[in-house]
Amino acid sequence: MNYLPDVTSSASIQSVVLHTATNHDFLDVLISNAGITSLAQPLLSQLHETFETNTFGPAVLIEAMAGLLQKSREARVIFVSSELGSIGKRVDRNYMFGAIDAMVSKAALNMLAVCFAKSSESWETPAKIWCYDPGLVKNREKLGARSSEAGGQGLVPIVEGQRDCDTRKLVNDSGTLLW
Numbered sequence: 001m002n003y004l005p006d007v008t009s010s011a012s013i014q015s016v017v018l019h020t021a022t023n024h025d026f027l028d029v030l031i032s033n034a035g036i037t038s039l040a041q042p043l044l045s046q047l048h049e050t051f052e053t054n055t056f057g058p059a060v061l062i063e064a065m066a067g068l069l070q071k072s073r074e075a076r077v078i079f080v081s082s083e084l085g086s087i088g089k090r091v092d093r094n095y096m097f098g099a100i101d102a103m104v105s106k107a108a109l110n111m112l113a114v115c116f117a118k119s120s121e122s123w124e125t126p127a128k129i130w131c132y133d134p135g136l137v138k139n140r141e142k143l144g145a146r147s148s149e150a151g152g153q154g155l156v157p158i159v160e161g162q163r164d165c166d167t168r169k170l171v172n173d174s175g176t177l178l179w
C-alpha cells in the first residue's frame, strides 16, 4: 500500500486515513509537504491546477485526519509553505517576485493553517500548527539552493517540540516571517 496520498484525490486520502486509523489509535504529527507550480495558461487554469495540490489537497487531508489528530495528546501539524506566500513580504517593493500561482496558493494555505488551529480549539488538546518555509531547495540550484534533505531538517526541531513558542506562525530555520 502507498502511504503517501495523492492529495488531489479524495479516494487516495481516504484510503490512507483508513489505513492509519486501522493501525493506530491517534496521530501525533502530520506534515503536509506536497507543493507544485504550474505553467498552465490562462491564469485561471494555472491557479486551478496549483490550488488543487497546494491548498485544496492539504484542506481535504487535514479534515480527513482531524479525528485521529484530536485523539493525540499533543498533535502537531506542519504545513510546508513558502515565503512566497507572505503578503507582508510581497508589499515590499524590493522583494523578489515569484510565480503568482505559488504566491497565491501558499498565502491561502497559510490562512487555512490558522483557521484549522482555531477550529481545533474546541478539542480537549488543541493542535499546534506551523507554516514552514524550507527556503530555496534543490530544484533552484542555480540560485544557491540547498538540498531537499537540508530543507527537511528544519522540520525536526518543530516535530521535537523545540519550536513550540512559534506555533501559529510562518517560520523558517532562522525565525519567523511576516504573514
Ligand SMILES: NC(=O)c1ccc[n+]([C@@H]2O[C@H](COP(=O)([O-])OP(=O)(O)OC[C@H]3O[C@@H](n4cnc5c(N)ncnc54)[C@H](OP(=O)(O)O)[C@@H]3O)[C@@H](O)[C@H]2O)c1
Binding pocket: 004, 005, 006, 007, 008, 033, 034, 035, 036, 053, 057, 080, 081, 082, 083, 133, 134, 135, 136, 137, 138, 139, 140, 145, 148
Ligand atoms: N523548492 C523550493 O525552493 C521551495 C521553496 C519554498 C517552499 N517549497 C515547498 O516545499 C515543498 C516541497 O517542494 P520541493 O521544492 O521539494 O518540490 P519537489 O521536489 O517538486 O517535490 C514536490 C513534492 O510534492 C509531492 N507532490 C506533488 N504533487 C502531489 C500530490 N498531488 N499529492 C501528493 N504529493 C504531491 C511530490 O511527490 P512525488 O515525488 O511523489 O511527485 C514531491 O514529494 C512544497 O510544498 C514547496 O512549495 C519549496
